[in-house]
Amino acid sequence: MAPGGDQSAWKALGELSTIGLTLVIATVIGLAGGYFLDRWLGTQPWLMLIGLGFGIAAGFVNLFRSVSRAERNLDDSR
Secondary structure: OOOOOOHHHHHHHHHHOOHHHHHHHHHHHHHHHHHHHHHHHOOOOHHHHHHHHHHHHHHHHHHHHHHHHHHHHHHHHO
16 A cells, blocks of 8 residues: 555546546547437538547547646645
């Protein structure tokens, strides 16, 4: 078990390790949502491209939030 001071560093490392996965998941969800809306409304490829853009944007917003949260946790432990 990690000492008390190192526990927040492990927590920050665990949170930062999920960044790649959340980037991919957000992009795929946006792309899939746009694809199915395109198929339903017959507007190929516009809604798929818009969904892809929103998915990428959501992934990067989550990236910046995770990094700032992990940075704040590390600063609090010092």
